[in-house]
Amino acid sequence: MATQVVENPASSNGTAAPDAVVVRFAGDSGDGMQLTGGQFTLSSALTGNDFATFPDFPAEIRAPQGTLFGVSAFQINFGSREINTAGDAPDVLVAMNPAALKVNVQALKPGGLIIADTGEFTQRNLDKAKYATSPIDDGSLAKWDVLAFDISALTVEAVKGFGLGTKDALRCKNMWTLGLALWMFDRDRQPLIDWLNAKFKSKPDLAAANIAALNAGHAYGETAELSGPLKRLHIDPVPAAPGLYRTITGAEAVSLGLVAGAQLAGLHMFFGGYPITPASSILHYLVKMKEFGVTTFQAEDEIAAICASIGASYAGQLGVTSSSGPGIALKGEAMGLAVMTEMPLVIVNSQRGGPSTGLPTKTEQSDLYQAVYGRNGDAPIPVISASSPSDAFEVAIEACRIAVQYMTPVILLTDGYIANAAEPWKVPDPASFTPFKVGFLTEKNDGENLLPYKRDANGKRPWIKPGTPGLMHRIGGIEKKEGSGAIDYSPENHQAMTDARKAKIDGIAVPDQEVSLGETTGRLAVVGWGSTFGPIRRAVDNARKRGLAVSHIHVRHIWPLPKNLGTLLAGFDKVLMPEMNTGQFKTVLRDQLLIGAESLTKTSGQPFQIAELDAAIAKFFDGVPDNEGGVVEANLQQLPTPESGYDDGSLKTGGDAQ
């Protein structure tokens, strides 16, 4: 959700269409499902729906065709109301082959619609998907509506005039399917046609073939005499605040926020990165922003990426580095140097499933301990988190602000879900941002002497660029004397400097914690951080509609915590903390606030479902009238199960998405 939904919306035109629909496109990783989903998302945006998406793709770049572990899926939840998550369970599943069906069908709502390409349901593909018999014919899909027809053949037929080989012709299948989806949801095809023409500018034949496939899919919906399950639905636009909108993913939002933050600080930005899933997209976005004062550096490793960024900060730019858990681990020592030398730096962690290589393409929030505690010595670093793709923009600006206003490294936590998920975003007016221009020290700050570690009221030391006449000095990782920064190992000095570094971070001005949804007191506070925002908000909203005294509190500032957080939480009988880890933020809150927070944890590599949270919240209201939440069963098939063969360990080829 990032469409600024207007309250008291004008009533819609009164169709019987649902206010939200969840569609999942699933196919082989080479079938172009992410592209199809992305274009369907854009179409939803242009139609004015609110939406949230969830791309779910394998770690293997090109897993063997037709296999269960090679299935790639893209889910979108779009509607005429505020959308907070990509949806628990799809209403519509598009399955391009048997493996895609097998891996995804259990997630489909009972009564949901399956659209399957029978052209791919060959014996060979059924074998690969470990189907003994074809599910389309054997009655095993009885609880769903099935629309199965030969999309492959129809596509080949549609593009036969364009001189493509069979292989290339079949690659247009995703556009055929998209055409059908556009018909189903009453969408305008023209933006897609424009996009295809632009994409295949140098290959007009391919553009024409893809457009033909798109049109054929659309026409199929229009003209096929289907008395069966295929119905046309029109989802009204969401009533939105006026303004300019675009779609945005978390990775894009972080990139834009960092550039905006650097500009607000009056600095050029230096970005040091090293390829890693799912953080690489930030590097990919930033390399295209060179004209906005950005230098990007793809380093030889994660360590060099952060070290070069610290070097750039030392030389007067705003250093930024980005990675995911394993890479952040490698950067640990350099973060300590940034703490010791008190250098501004932003470190973005796009968290993924861990430990070690873990689940490179799946989401998790399990690097919180690493961010808050994960360095040698007493090395406090402020930590802030993004709760949605659009929130990532503001958080990135905030990270830049803290970094330069306190001369400190800052860790920004996002995750694989936020990085890849897209939502509408109301483009902000840069004039509405408050600048925080950096002032470099240009002359000696203690009469005849230079004191590189002389602190201001915030505990901040001056930023001194090499090249400044008369201010030559030396800094480094060895403990420094208060004020002068000269090497000093003395016990009293180390005590004083450790205290000063801690006090500076503890004293960072953090806005008071607000309640995201609900009252400031009550029976239950559901406290989240990061990408759990959407499902928590939806579940708390559900519970509140049933009259339950529950509030949603979403914490952006993980370290230091908002000063009022303890008092705020004391106003609730119970605190529930859903996290996609084993309870890491809960530990921090218990330690810092001495409260009895309870955990709800999930580490399946998938976001929380609303139903899971509904059930967890309901348990706190046993015996309360209208509390039927406890009977809601979580959709346990959200993650493909091991027996479905999602990853049966038989993978032999394909690159690891390291």
Add this chain to the structure above:
Amino acid sequence: MNDMTPITTTLKDWETDQEVRWCPGCGDYAILKAVQRTLPQLGADPANTVFVSGIGCSSRFPYYIESYGFHTIHGRAPAFATGIKLANPALDVWLVTGDGDGLSIGGNHLMHVLRRNVNLQIMLFNNEIYGLTKGQFSPTSRIDTRSPSTPLGSVDRPANPCAFALGAGARFVARGFDVSKNLPDVLKAAHAHQGAAFIEIFQNCVVYNKDVFDAFAQPKGADDRQLWLEHGAPMLFGSEKTGGIKGLKLDPENLSLTVVDVADGDWQAAGVLVHNAKNRMLAHLLVEMPFGPFPMALGVIYDDPAPTYEAAVADEIARATAGKDTSLARLLAKGQTWTVEADGGHPA
């Protein structure tokens, strides 16, 4: 180096108020003095000069030079220096590292700073031992080096720093040693080179690896064991007083160098090669010459500039920026957008 207006300084101007804390007799003192003596001759400006180091005895160097200094973490100085040069190419950056810092924990970064050709000077103090951690063998220690971590003698084959640098694509490779009177000239040549200039400086660790370079570094017999290279000059060494003048000749059959005697100063008749610092193959032969049968090649072994990394990066940014609206408003509204009208209407 970088283009700059020469500044008048003296050796004193480059001394800091910090007490130098190397062991008495350490080769680092001589190198420090050589650098402090060289900087005024370069017209260097202390305010525009940055010394960056990693960890180890050598890496304490920045504390003793009155310029900007950054004592970073073990092995990573090249990465910090790269960030500094990209952020401000006008700075004159010197990198100080050692055999452990630069070739063991930091080997990767050293390789890449050379490959990228970042415009700076790299001084690798090679003492063939870990000094600061009390004497363990290092990646340049010779086989059978006895140390606290190799009481029975080391078995690893040592790395050859100059061969490593050439292999990594360095465009300037030179050698000197701590007490050599020629060291300032080598430093000056490195500074004059546009791009990454790699200088291996043999440095005597008097506590843990005393006098291991005496075989060529001690003054007695130096003429016979040191080959000081000069671009355009014949590669001659030795003296009439000892074994006579000798030179290096190419053995084309074996694609290697051989030592030949030069009679009556007629080096041409003896087939002695003229040093060509732009000849990469020759550089490889010179750095691989085994000491003993051959003299130690010293001075500027290779010097063939290529475009620098930071210039290429700056050029790319300039091209990306030329004629563009660089306002934040344009950036934020990039891509496919739609407008929601005030009346709640929703045209695409």
